[in-house]
Amino acid sequence: MTTGENATSQQAPQRRLKLGIIGCGVGAAEILPAMESMEKVELVAAADVNPRVLQTFHERYPWTKTYDTAEGLCADPDVEAVWIATPNKYHGPMAVLAANSGKHVVVEKPMATSLEEAEQMVEAAERNGVALVAGHTFGFTPPIRQMRRIMKSGELGKLQALNAWSYSDWMLRPRTGEELNINEGGGLVYRQTPHQVDTVRLLGGGLVRSVRASYGDWGPRDAPGFYVAYLEFEDGTPSIITHNGYGYFLAQELVAWGSSVGRYTMEERASIRKALANDSRDEESAKDALRIGGADEERVFRSQAHERNPWLPSDLGVVVVTCERGDMRHSPYGIYVYGDEGTRDEPVEEGPYRQEELQELYDAAVEGKPVYHNGRWGMATLEVTLAIMESQRKHEEIYLSHQVAMREDYD
Missing domain, CATH: 3.30.360.10 (Dihydrodipicolinate Reductase; domain 2)
Structure with missing residues (x-):
């Protein structure tokens, strides 16, 4: 570690986005390698109703907090953004919950199961001034x-x-x-x-x-x-x-x-x-x-x-x-x-698989850039x-x- 005058002349460390994940099933298993490899993202919490996967998650990431409800994770002040990898029927309610809790959101495909749910998600994100990213497609x-x-x-x-x-x-x-x-x-x-x-x-x-x-x-x-x-x-x-x-x-x-x-x-x-x-x-x-x-x-x-x-x-x-x-x-x-x-x-050129979705979230949440896949x-x-x-x-x-x-x- 550099100390003294050299330290003051160095560029400030990059701001990391503190991310929680709701749903630790197969969808989470697919995106976790991208989260691990992206220095701009800090995984801080997870929520799931399956005790086995929640325990395994904490053993792999011992610095994180785990919750058995989405409400508990969304109430955590350390969580800035939420990745929703639940079964599809919960995408809408979980996204609205997270947005109403002031969290930025990435939701896996499909965005919701009805246009009414999707409209509620959009309205919640816009009302609370948070980013909503419709993720997990090859369009990224x-x-x-x-x-x-x-x-x-x-x-x-x-x-x-x-x-x-x-x-x-x-x-x-x-x-x-x-x-x-x-x-x-x-x-x-x-x-x-x-x-x-x-x-x-x-x-x-x-x-x-x-x-x-x-x-x-x-x-x-x-x-x-x-x-x-x-x-x-x-x-x-x-x-x-x-x-x-x-x-x-x-x-x-x-x-x-x-x-x-x-x-x-x-x-x-x-x-x-x-x-x-x-x-x-x-x-x-x-x-x-x-x-x-x-x-x-x-x-x-x-x-x-x-x-x-x-x-x-x-x-x-x-x-x-x-x-x-x-x-x-x-x-x-x-x-x-x-x-x-x-x-x-x-x-x-390609980086680690699926980092593009995380980059779009980071750009919007931290740097104030537009959400393209909003x-x-x-x-x-x-x-x-x-x-x-x-x-x-x-x-x-x-x-x-x-x-x-x-x-x-x-x-």
Whole structure:
């Protein structure tokens, strides 16, 4: 440590944002590596109703305080901001509670389960003067943002179409009942459309005019496991998004550096289907293995925090941006740009996975910068998700009324 005159001449230490997390389940296990690696964030508290995960959390972070209620955490004066990683049906009430307690908020996808809840969240944040970030979508990721920058530069001409195709094993992963109950924000449509919708909205400017869509449920669980949607933007740009979560084929097989092995091998996926069919899978044990301190936490959520691996489609899928004079898609460590002069692989620098959401929170809460993925942006993405389900029920095109544009100064 430097002392004396040299110490006074050094720059003051960086202000750290004191963060609490509500919900220490699988969502928390995924974001914790980013929190640990970000010096601007200080993890100070956690709340959960599960004694096992709460104890494990405190053992891993012994300087933190733990609470068995969200109310207790939100009353803690040391907590400046709250990350909400609860089951979806609690996103709205927890966000309002935190905002009314004067805390900045990041809420995981989907933002809420209804537009009414989303409106309450936005109103609470605005009334209390706190930041509300609609987090956990691939729209935050550097390759997608670089695609947007290239589009804005005019290099490839006007945007003409946006497409995203995902094939994953989402329906085979361990699930609680509320993760599958569509009335509680469960199923593939509620839980996965935000990735693709947020991404195409960012690339397309944000203003979706209408949605025509369908979703499917054909087992092995009683929940939607497939959707396909046609989105039309206000300027006429078309976008098709689709996700099949049944795990027979994986989208990562479409890229040269991918394989048929995702979270599970093909043999493991077949075994899981059989176990689900005859109701022999120990769902709770498999789920607990993914939570903090679980047997699968390191393999699934922490291996990518140690080193940068080549990009794979995962739950976002293969995204293709089509412009007048070319196309763009992901490369292993950046994006492929196809144009009249040929194809280039443009590298894109990436920090630890999912730090971008934390950076946006920090910039707003500490430095007073705008929240780009704010509550109104999140509500617009939720509106598309809800429209997909409404279109399926009514068999008609659904017109939207809560859409907002992305700020021009983003990136």
